[in-house]
Amino acid sequence: MTAPILSLDRVDFHYDGNHQNVLKNLSLQISEGSVTALLGPNGAGKSTLLHILLGWLQPTSGDIRLKDRPLHSYTRREAGQMMALVPQIEHMPFDYSVLEYVLLGRTPYLNPLEMPRKEDLEASHHALELAGLGEMETRTVTSLSGGERQLVLLARALAQQPHVILLDEPTSHLDLANKVRLIRILRQLHASGSTIFLTTHEPDVAAAIASEIVLLRGGSLLTAGSVSEVFTEENLTAAYGVPVRIIQVDGQKVALWT
Amino acid sequence: MNQESSRIHSSRTILVLLVCLLLLAAGFSLLIGRYPSVQISSPAAIAADEMAYRLVMNLRFPRMLIAILLGMSLSAAGLVFQMIFGNPLVEPGFLGVSQGASFGAAFAIIFLGNTAALVQTSAALFAIAGLVLSYFFAHRLRYGGWVLRLVLAGIAVSALFSSGVGILKYMADPLSQLPEITFWLLGGLSSSTWGKFLSILPVVTISLVVLLLLRWRLNLLSLSDAAAFSLGASPRVERGVLLGAAVLAVASVISVSGMVTWVGLIVPHIARRLFGADSRVTLPATLLIGGLFTLLCDDLARILLPGEIPLGVITSLLGAIGFIFLLSMTGIRSQR
Numbered sequence: 001m002t003a004p005i006l007s008l009d010r011v012d013f014h015y016d017g018n019h020q021n022v023l024k025n026l027s028l029q030i031s032e033g034s035v036t037a038l039l040g041p042n043g044a045g046k047s048t049l050l051h052i053l054l055g056w057l058q059p060t061s062g063d064i065r066l067k068d069r070p071l072h073s074y075t076r077r078e079a080g081q082m083m084a085l086v087p088q089i090e091h092m093p094f095d096y097s098v099l100e101y102v103l104l105g106r107t108p109y110l111n112p113l114e115m116p117r118k119e120d121l122e123a124s125h126h127a128l129e130l131a132g133l134g135e136m137e138t139r140t141v142t143s144l145s146g147g148e149r150q151l152v153l154l155a156r157a158l159a160q161q162p163h164v165i166l167l168d169e170p171t172s173h174l175d176l177a178n179k180v181r182l183i184r185i186l187r188q189l190h191a192s193g194s195t196i197f198l199t200t201h202e203p204d205v206a207a208a209i210a211s212e213i214v215l216l217r218g219g220s221l222l223t224a225g226s227v228s229e230v231f232t233e234e235n236l237t238a239a240y241g242v243p244v245r246i247i248q249v250d251g252q253k254v255a256l257w258t
Numbered sequence: 259m260n261q262e263s264s265r266i267h268s269s270r271t272i273l274v275l276l277v278c279l280l281l282l283a284a285g286f287s288l289l290i291g292r293y294p295s296v297q298i299s300s301p302a303a304i305a306a307d308e309m310a311y312r313l314v315m316n317l318r319f320p321r322m323l324i325a326i327l328l329g330m331s332l333s334a335a336g337l338v339f340q341m342i343f344g345n346p347l348v349e350p351g352f353l354g355v356s357q358g359a360s361f362g363a364a365f366a367i368i369f370l371g372n373t374a375a376l377v378q379t380s381a382a383l384f385a386i387a388g389l390v391l392s393y394f395f396a397h398r399l400r401y402g403g404w405v406l407r408l409v410l411a412g413i414a415v416s417a418l419f420s421s422g423v424g425i426l427k428y429m430a431d432p433l434s435q436l437p438e439i440t441f442w443l444l445g446g447l448s449s450s451t452w453g454k455f456l457s458i459l460p461v462v463t464i465s466l467v468v469l470l471l472l473r474w475r476l477n478l479l480s481l482s483d484a485a486a487f488s489l490g491a492s493p494r495v496e497r498g499v500l501l502g503a504a505v506l507a508v509a510s511v512i513s514v515s516g517m518v519t520w521v522g523l524i525v526p527h528i529a530r531r532l533f534g535a536d537s538r539v540t541l542p543a544t545l546l547i548g549g550l551f552t553l554l555c556d557d558l559a560r561i562l563l564p565g566e567i568p569l570g571v572i573t574s575l576l577g578a579i580g581f582i583f584l585l586s587m588t589g590i591r592s593q594r
Binding site: 017051054055056076077078079080081083084085087090091093094095096097100104105107108110112113114115116138140156160 | 265341344345346400471472474475477478480481482484485487488489490491492496530534535536538
C-alpha cells in the first residue's frame with residue numbers, strides 16, 4: 001500500500017446550530033493512485049464528507065491531512081491545484097461556451113488579475129479531449145443535455161490538473177450509455193495515476209470502478225477496504241437496511257435487492 | 259480553435275466600432291441643443307458666437323462627460339451584480355443602494371439645507387450605508403446560502419429606506435422641498451458642472467479600472483460559492499471587492515444624477531446578446547454600450563420637449579421597451 005494522499009483522523013462534524021453530529025469519529029486513509037468509492041444510503045453523510053475533504057466545510061474536531069501537510073495550511077490556489085471537485089449538479093446561469101466554462105478550471109494557476117493565457121487554453125483543450133468533448137467547445141453550456149453537462153464539469157476538473165479528483169454522485173443524472181462513458185474515462189484517469197474519490201449510492205458503480213470501498217452509515221464508518229473485502233451481502237445489507245444479494249455477471253459484481 | 263479565434267477577432271471589431279460610435283455621439287452631443295433654438299450647430303458657428311461657446315464649454319461638455327460616466331458605471335455595476343448573484347434580473351440598485359441614495363438625498367434636502375454638495379455627499383454615503391447594512395444583516399440571517407441571504411437582506415434594507423423616503427416626502431415643504439425631492443427621484447443631469455464632474459471622476463475611474471482588471475473573475479463568481487471555492491478562489495473576499503467597487507461607482511454617479519433606472523438592467527443584456535456570456539469581452543462592451551445609451555438618452559431629455567424631461571423617465575421608457583424587444587427576439591443566442 002502506497003502512502004496516503006488524504007487522511008482523516010477522528011473527524012467529527014456538525015452543522016452550525018445543530019448539535020447532532022453528521023460525521024462521527026471518522027478515520028480514513030486514501031492512498032495515492034487509488035479509486036475509492038464512498039458508498040452509503042441517502043443521508044449517510046457522503047456529500048458532507050466530500051465537502052470536508054475539499055476544505056469547504058471545516059471539521060468540528062479531528063485532523064485532515066493532504067499529502068504531508070494539514071489541509072487548512074494550503075492556500076486556496078495550492079489546494080485548487082491539488083484537488084478538484086466534480087459537483088453533482090451546477091446551476092449555469094449564463095450562456096458560457098463549453099470552452100469558456102472549462103477555462104474556469106485554470107483559476108488555481110492564475111492570480112486574480114490575470115486572464116487565461118495560451119497554456120491555459122491548451123490545458124483546457126486537452127481536458128476537453130480527455131472528456132470526449134473535443135467537438136463541442138463552441139456550444140453553449142445551456143444547450144447541453146444533462147449527461148453532456150456532467151462531462152463538462154468533469155473536463156473543468158481535469159483542466160485543474162489535480163492530483164485528487166473528488167466526484168459527487170457522478171452517475172446520478174446519466175443514462176446507461178453516458179454512465180459507461182464516464183466510467184471509461186475514470187478508468188483512463190486511474191490508469192494515468194490520478195487519485196479518484198467518488199460518492200455514490202449505486203453499489204454497482206462502486207463495484208465497477210473502485211479499488212477501495214468505504215461504507216458509511218449514519219455518519220459513521222461501517223467498514224472500509226478492497227472491493228472483495230467490503231462488497232459483500234452482509235455489509236451491503238447492514239449499510240442499506242434491506243436484504244441485498246450479490247451476483248456475478250462476466251466477472252462483474254452486481255447488487256440486487258430481494 | 260479557428261472558430262474560437264475568429265470569434266475573438268469579430269468581438270474586437272465590434273468593440274472598436276463601439277468606441278468610434280461613442281466618440282461620434284460625444285461630439286454630436288456638444289453640437290446639439292436648444293440654443294438659440296432646437297438645432298445642431300456647426301463647430302464654426304459655436305466658435306463664432308461667444309454665448310454658444312460658453313454654453314458648450316461650461317454646460318454641455320461636463321454634462322456629456324457625466325452622462326458617459328453615469329452610463330458606464332450603472333451598466334458595469336449592473337453586469338457585476340447580475341453575474342455575482344447569478345441572476346440576470348438584478349440591477350445596481352439592489353442591496354439597498356438606490357433606496358439608500360434616495361433617502362440620503364431627501365434627508366439632505368430637508369434637514370441639511372439643500373445645497374448641491376451636501377445632497378451629493380449624503381446620497382453617496384447613504385448608498386454605501388445601504389450596502390453595508392445589507393451585508394451586516396446577511397451575516398445575521400439564519401436562512402439559506404450566502405447569496406440568498408444577501409438578496410433577502412437587500413430587499414429588507416431597501417424597504418426600510420423607501421419607507422424612510424415616504425416619511426420624508428410627507429414631512430417635506432410641498433412648495434420648495436417636495437419638488438426638489440421628486441426631481442431627484444426622477445433623475446437628471448441638468449445641473450451638471452465641471453465641479454460635479456471632477457468630484458466623481460477619481461472614485462469612478464478607480465472603481466471601473468478595478469472592475470476591468472478583475473473582469474475574468476466575474477465568470478468564476480457567477481458559480482456557487484462551493485464551486486468557486488473548489489476552483490481555488492476565495493469567493494466571499496472576491497465578491498466583496500467587486501461589489502464594493504461597483505457600488506462606489508454607482509454611489510458616486512447617482513449622487514450627481516439622482517435615480518436613473520433601467521440602464522443597469524438592460525445594457526448588460528444587450529452586451530451578452532452581442533458578445534456572449536464571457537465577461538472578458540462583455541464587461542468592456544457593457545461600459546461602451548452603457549455610455550452610449552445614456553448619452554443619447556440625455557440628448558433626447560435635453561431637446562425633445564421645450565422643457566427638460568427627467569433623464570430617468572427617458573431611460574426607463576426606452577429601457578423597458580428595449581427589454582421587451584430583446585426578450586421576445588429568439589435565435590440570437592443559439593447562433594453563437
